[in-house]
Amino acid sequence: METTVIDPVNTAGSPRDVSTRRWPWAVALGVSLLSVGLAARFSPAGPPPSAAPAGLTVEKDAVGIAPGAPQWRFVKLGVARDGALRWTDPVPARITIDETRASKVGAPLPGRVGRVFVELGQRVGAGAPLFSVASPEVAELRANREKAAVEQWSRAARCPPRTS
Secondary structure, eight states, X not given: OOOOOOOSSOSSOOOOXXXXXXXXXXXXXHHHHHHHHHHHHOOOOOOOOOOOOTTEEEOXXXXXXXXXXXXXXXXXXXXXXXXXXXXXXXXXXXXXXXXXXXXXXXXXXXXXXXXXXXXXXXXXXXXXXXXXXXOTHHHHHHHHHHHHHHHHHHHHHHSOOOOO
């Protein structure tokens, strides 16, 4: 006696063997697995070795440029010198000042600090100079001081002191 499996998708009701529909899936699965296996073993070839530019030699720890090579147009030679001294290096930070140990320092005129006489953290006494200021208004202040001294002298010369 022969058993027939009826495909539930087949609406016509004609008997059809389900095993005949499985072999295309098995072939597709086998081809897929074979493709994945071959792709996993594939390694692309590296880039072709580049030719060294004319007049340039590159070694492990040195680069050489031949005299007359076109690379000299982009190279500027110079003597290494010490850089300018700076007061501070730019460093991003957040600074807090201990108000109990700090004092405000100011100048009565605008100008630029020309010289600093003390170091950071150095103890100073009252009245000790901390810095000098270069200002265009200094000449005007000196002239006013001399004018006031002359006026004071001339008043003293015109009006003798009173004696009681």
